[in-house]
Amino acid sequence: MRIALLTEGGYPYARGEGGAWCDRLVRGLAHHDFDVYALSRSPRTEAGGRVEVPSHVRRIRAERLWGEPPAAALAPTCGGGRAAGRARRADFLTHYWDFVSALAGGTDGPGDRADRFASGLYGLAEVAADHGGLPDLLCGEDALAALESACRAPGVRPLLGDIVVTELLAVAELLELQLRPLSAPWYGSSELGAVDLCHAVSGGPAALPGLLAKRFCGTPLIVTEYTVRLREALLGHRAAGLSPAVRALLGDYHRLLAGESYRQAALVTPGSTHVRRWQERCGAPRARMRTVYPGIDATRFARAGEAAEAEAAAPAAHADPTLAWVGRIDPAKDIIALLHAFHAIREEEPQARLRIFYLRLRPADERGAAYLGHCRTLAAQLFPYEAADAHAVGESPVSFEEIGSPGAPELADAYAAGDVVVLSSSAEGFPLSLVEAMFCGRPTVSTDVGAVREVIGGTGLVVPPRNPKALADAARDLLRGPERAARLGAAARERALALFTVTGCVDAFRESYLDVVAHHPVRREPLLDAAGDPRPFTAPAESHVPARLAPTPAHPAWARTPEPVGAPSAPGGPLS
Structure with missing residues (x-):
């Protein structure tokens, strides 16, 4: 095949x-x-x-x-001179109007939005196939005028009725990028x-x-x-700082494309x-x-999982009970809530430690670097370095460690470093880090977001998101109950090996x-x-x-x- x-x-x-x-x-x-x-x-x-x-x-x-689109795609290839060029332009405008009127949601057109969207989309693809591509047309004044007319048509949302030229230009540019597969050979x-x-x-x-x-x-x-690609697109538009009118048009494009994909x-x-x-x-x-x-490749975590099984045979409370967080640095991971939760844990468990293991940041990831700096600053404020006596400086109970560093040469080492693994996200799709912790046989405390409850299936504790107190209470219970934690970790590993x-x-x-x-x-x-x-x-x-x-x-x-x-x-x- x-x-x-x-x-x-x-x-x-x-x-x-x-x-x-x-x-x-x-x-x-x-x-x-x-x-x-x-x-x-x-x-x-x-x-x-x-x-x-x-x-x-x-x-x-x-x-x-x-x-920029490829030079070949920008050069129209319709033979026959001006007459052929006018025919190409007329065909394009007919289908582009169906397409953008469906995005705007106006009532000026036959059929419902999904039908108009599909008709316009496939019509544009036929124009691209017959005449050698679309980028020059999608970037042209005719497309901009059609888009503006669609936003002024009867029945559109008031938000679009007030759209301005700069917003129209932004939508036209972003739609050209999204529709490039139509012109691919x-x-x-x-x-x-x-x-x-x-x-x-x-x-x-x-x-x-x-x-x-x-x-x-x-x-x-x-x-x-x-992950839900539509949801990712909507969140990406908001993070990019696009205006509400631009987000509305692009969001409807992704909704209609998703619907057509599922139907077909x-x-x-x-x-x-x-x-x-x-x-x-x-x-x-x-x-x-x-x-x-x-x-998910379970072989990378086999050694850690087998070690956890051996520990489960004779569980014991550790002198320094440790929480581990593993993942990429991103505001959606809500490390801020985790730090506040750990502050509450330390009030009753003064020997507890929190180790935050993060994937190496990419050089261009300014957002992640800024968030990591904010988390480090908050940790320094909540947990000032402790002194054993008046002349000695102690260690902070919170550490930030890059995966690949001596503290965690491999990803499995990061999970194995914690008595309990915590997922504190405020938003999540499919929680890969949670599955990896399960392969390692670690007990987990997770926030109830995305597919977390479905993945964990009763083999870990689940608490509401953005609730540091609930997170602290659940993590403290597992740190104080090594026998229960060992049972949950063993059950989690069995579940992961059965499903993932x-x-x-x-x-x-x-x-x-x-x-x-x-x-x-x-x-x-x-x-x-x-x-x-x-x-x-x-x-x-x-x-x-x-x-x-x-x-x-x-x-x-x-x-x-x-x-x-x-x-x-x-x-x-x-x-x-």
Whole structure:
């Protein structure tokens, strides 16, 4: 089987868990061929270089969602002189009006917003295919005028009625970046038209090439989300300081794109129930959804997990009970609340320590560096260096340590350094650090955000977010009860090994690929050899499964199994 992997800001670029997850999936399915179509979000995406891909990755295609568009895309290629140019411009404006009027939400147009959005989007893709790209048109005065007219049309929100020229320019520029996949040369018979399946490993722009491949070539699409791409986009717009009118238009673009992606996908695979709820709100049909947890490499944490099992055999209170926090520095991790909680713990447990282990900051991460500095300042104020006597200076009970430093040479060492691991986030998607702590057999205290409750499943303590007192009470209870902490840590490790391993994830997608290709085969002309005879085995055998042997297309086997992959089927299981 030949699979097109559609990525944004991840694989094959060497950055983040998203890219590592894709690499594990590709290597686990070595009997399939993969083509990678990668969208780059920023120069930082490409700065880390590309990972070494296995031999069954046949090709890599890349497109940038940043910077100036390629020179070839800016030069119109329609022959026939002015008449052809006018026809191109007229076709563009017809479809662009449908597109932007759907974003603005006006009542001046046929059909509902979703239909107008889809009509405009696919119409723009056809213009791009027929006339050699869109960037020059999307950046032109005609597009700006159409966008302004859509915002002044009857029925739009008052917020958009007062939009100004600078905001219109910002929207037009950002839409040009988002729509660059429409102009990519990926939709011919030798590119996405030659694959058996498209797998978008995130929502948003990564799904856009898959939508066009289905539209133009009939290629089925799978959409996987381990974080809610729509939510990320909305938070990113706010963090970027965009005005409310600009955020409204771009937010509706991402909402409508998400809805169209879910409707057109043969299968939607959320990474948790938390993500699944977002997808259903955006129109994802339940009959075509299957929860698949991400596969995390457990071998990195095996030594720490085995050591925790040995400790659990004879749990004992330590002289210096220690809390550990592990993750990347970001305001959403709410280390401030953790420091205040630890201050309350120290009032009753004066020997307690807090070790904060953080991933190395990127040079351009000014926001993370500023937040780290703020946390260090607060820690110095809450915990002034303690003196053993009038002439000696003691140590602060709070330490900030970079992973890779002598205190934590490996990630597993950071988790093993704590008697209890704390997750204090005010917002979270799928909590990878929590799963890693579970693999290490550590008891955990977590805030109830994102998919935390679903991941932990009763094997750790969960408290409300932004509540330092609740966080302090739960952590103190585990520090004072080593037997209970040991039991929770052992149960957490068993749960992680049952639900979140690479093997379970790869097996789930292997089955899903076969099901989708069997029910949505691509009908194309047979490939011929040099003599002009059909070449055998050019289509996967799964596409020829007789209907009487296959599950009913509307309700395939995986659609009748509501439990996530690896979840227990008995009532009252640990999933919330």
